[in-house]
Amino acid sequence: MSQTATLILTHGQIHTLDRANPLAEAVAIADGKIVATGSHDRIMSFAAEGTQIVDLKGHTVIPGLNDSHLHLIRGGLNYNLELRWEGVPSLADALRMLKDQADRTPSPQWVRVVGGWSEFQFAERRMPTLEELNDAAPDTPVFVLHLYDRALLNRAALKAVGYTKETPDPVGGEIVRDSHGNPTGMLIAKPNAMILYATLAKGPKLPLDLQVNSTRQFMRELNRLGLTSAIDAGGGFQNYPEDYEIIEQLHAKDQMTVRIAYNLFTQRPKQELEDFERWTDMLKPGQGTDFYRANGAGEMLVFSAADFEDFLQPRPDLPQGMEDELERVVRHLVEHRWPFRLHATYDESISRMLDVFEKVNRDIPFNGLHWFFDHAETITERNIERVKALGGGIAVQHRMAFQGEYFVDRYGKEAVKHTPPVAEMLELDVPVGLGTDATRVASYNPWTALYWLVSGRTVGGMAMYDDNNRLPRDVALELWTAGSAWFSSEQGKKGRLAAGQLADLVVLSKDYFSVAEEEIKGIESVLTVVDGKVVYAAGHFSPLAPPPIPVLPEWSPVVKVPGHYRSAPPAAAKIGAIVQMHQCCGSCGVHGHQHDIARKSSIPVSDEQAFWGVLGCSCFAF
Structure with missing residues (x-):
């Protein structure tokens, strides 16, 4: 007698990465493991009363992704404290996000942008200046980490960490100073990042x-x-x-x-x-x-x-x-x-x-x-x-x-x-x-x-x-x-959708195997299954989502900027929508241009009036 499945996903394009059965229409899951993959008819033979059946409606499915080098434990402790600039396509947007968060952040908390971005992702193709940070947040400490090469601190942050004219440069790092010897707010890793680690560690922690x-x-x-x-x-x-x-x-x-x-x-x-x-x-x-x-x-x-x-x-x-x-x-x-x-x-x-x-x-x-x-x-x-x-x-x-x-x-x-x-x-x-x-x-x-x-x-x-x-x-x-x-040391246990392996899989918003290269970086999940249980769902699959967990504290950047920038509506949005989402400002509902395309145009960013004027948009989300 075949094993009864607790969950079946069917009518999909399931890329198993199992060389014996690389592409399947359906997958059966029980007890946190893959029972079988194959055709709809074969996999439905594992169904019984109580089996949850999900119609994939042709979506692409892959094994769950496994990051071989992620600082998840440390990142998790600090995630709700951090304003993320990942994927934000203009510095103007990034600074607007920072100012908004500074206005919401209570004393003595900081606004922290802790890595994950590059100035080359911005339409302006430059770093923020210290003056821009001070203008955006005159009273709230701001710490902006750029990779592991430098950090920018506004005046309030310099005061909070206690860096003064008398503070010596640490071994392996430099506190950049003005002509009078006062710290400017720029910290340089030379050659290691200990000065950046140590300065960030001075900030308040969550309980x-x-x-x-x-x-x-x-x-x-x-x-x-x-x-x-x-x-x-x-x-x-x-x-x-x-x-x-x-x-x-x-x-x-x-x-x-x-x-x-x-x-x-x-x-x-x-x-x-x-x-x-x-x-x-x-x-x-x-x-x-x-x-x-x-x-x-x-x-x-x-x-x-x-x-x-x-x-x-x-x-x-x-x-x-x-x-x-x-x-x-x-x-x-x-x-x-x-x-x-x-x-x-x-x-x-x-x-x-x-x-x-x-x-x-x-x-x-x-x-x-x-x-x-x-x-x-x-x-x-x-x-x-x-x-x-x-x-x-x-x-x-x-x-x-x-x-x-x-x-x-x-x-x-x-x-x-x-x-x-x-x-x-x-x-x-x-x-x-x-x-x-x-x-x-x-x-x-x-x-x-x-x-x-x-x-x-x-x-x-x-x-x-x-x-x-x-x-x-x-x-x-x-x-x-x-x-x-x-x-x-888990080869054979995870990474493929094959019988006996862990039931971790992802239903994708777009077909990774056929979309244009530029669209790959915009893919996300619409259904994530871990251990045979749905842990995330969006769009058509939203009814399957577990109850949301309110973000705490209420002033957390994650309340308004929930993670990585989203360049388009979630999969639930109407197909063909021309309005692009940008989490910092909401949707630009006035103009029909697509920001991801507009930002690659040859209009010179240095000519700000012409640049923004030609596009006719006040949202600055490029």
């Missing part, structure tokens, strides 16, 4: 109950974009176990809607080995459940091995003695069979790190232990081969979509063509998983990352890659699903 709400809101936003799993890479000022209290509370209450495998990131320079000795006594890799489980160490193993990815600055040389510090930690991890990951941007750094790994492997064989580099933008073929020989992988993120212009300025157009060399990694048969590195150095939107891989362009539209380093859509998607599963 624990609101951190719970914040984390749930962030998970809902990720579900909206089709994310069902993530591998959390730890992060600066994210202490274990103290800063894991909220996520563990949500796990205990079955309130997680994104599966998390978490890595532990050392927080104490020169005491890294002590951290990992303590943690290996506390945890075993894989400890937990399919929703929340320990994954190993990293992405920071030792501070001396951190080569931050600021392409505005020259490549940093890692200090002498790095190898000895790294060897002690890696030796301990391999002895305890702890998987590990390590942040590495430059091939020069990777070469030295691999020397350490090979030395340890000669004494204590890795022997199938999962380990991997994160990022690896400039890795060479020789070092990819060394990674493969040690059984490692490479987790790639779309940082170049946000920093490609800077990379070209420093290293040239030829060098950027294979930065990172994803196609070459695949040719050499090294495990590759894809992710974002959000929420600071890049956007958490997986569709921005997929657009980057498929089109080879930055968020500002600059072409970087030729056909040799762009990926076919199906290959890119597989790396975002089954590919990422390797990095949490």
Whole structure:
């Protein structure tokens, strides 16, 4: 007797990524797992009284997306505090959003724009000035983080953090000063981001109950974009176990809607080995459940091995003695069979790190232990081969979509063509998983990352890659699903819609496989299923949505700016609507132009009167 399904989705274009059955019309789910995929008639044989049946009406379905490098736990604690500029297409809009939020934010709270954006996404193609921040928010502290290269603080924020003429520059950072020695509000990472970490950490935090709400809101936003799993890479000022209290509370209450495998990131320079000795006594890799489980160490193993990815600055040389510090930690991890990951941007750094790994492997064989580099933008073929020989992988993120212009300025157009060399990694048969590195150095939107891989362009539209380093859509998607599963040692458990695998899937607003490249970055979910349960629904599927969770506190930026910019109405809107949505101002109901098209016109932004006048729009949403 066949198993009875609790949920059936039918009449869709279901891309299973299962090579034995790549395309199906329907899927049956029971007990949180895929029972079967196939034709409508076959799958309906699993139905019984009480089975929920959803008519997909031809929508495209894919396995749930899995971000192999996301700072979800830290991002969740702070999500409700942050104004997101992801995808906002004009600086005028961004500043208007900031001013509106400053007017709503009570003292002593800050307005924070914490990464995920680039000036090249704006029609004006420039950063905000300090004067603009001070004009927008004369009395409310404002902290604007640009990737991990700089931060802008208005006068109120400088006062709040206590930076004065007498404040010395920290090691590895610069407080920019005027001719009188007073801080201007610009902070520069030179070469590392500790000054940015430390300054942001001075801001007020949400109380624990609101951190719970914040984390749930962030998970809902990720579900909206089709994310069902993530591998959390730890992060600066994210202490274990103290800063894991909220996520563990949500796990205990079955309130997680994104599966998390978490890595532990050392927080104490020169005491890294002590951290990992303590943690290996506390945890075993894989400890937990399919929703929340320990994954190993990293992405920071030792501070001396951190080569931050600021392409505005020259490549940093890692200090002498790095190898000895790294060897002690890696030796301990391999002895305890702890998987590990390590942040590495430059091939020069990777070469030295691999020397350490090979030395340890000669004494204590890795022997199938999962380990991997994160990022690896400039890795060479020789070092990819060394990674493969040690059984490692490479987790790639779309940082170049946000920093490609800077990379070209420093290293040239030829060098950027294979930065990172994803196609070459695949040719050499090294495990590759894809992710974002959000929420600071890049956007958490997986569709921005997929657009980057498929089109080879930055968020500002600059072409970087030729056909040799762009990926076919199906290959890119597989790396975002089954590919990422390797990095949490869950290959075969998730990433494909095949019998026995976890029932995590996404119904898309548009057909990823056929839409124009530019439309990929606007795709979102209209139905997200995790563990066989609907966790997000929109448009035609809205009646299936779980009850909304009110955003708290009431002044939170998420109340008015619910996450990533939406360039078009949700799928529920009428097909063919010419009015474009922009979350900062609502819909421009007067004019018929489409902002995403208008912003790419050749009208000069520098001629503001002509630029805005010709378009005839006061909404500034371009």
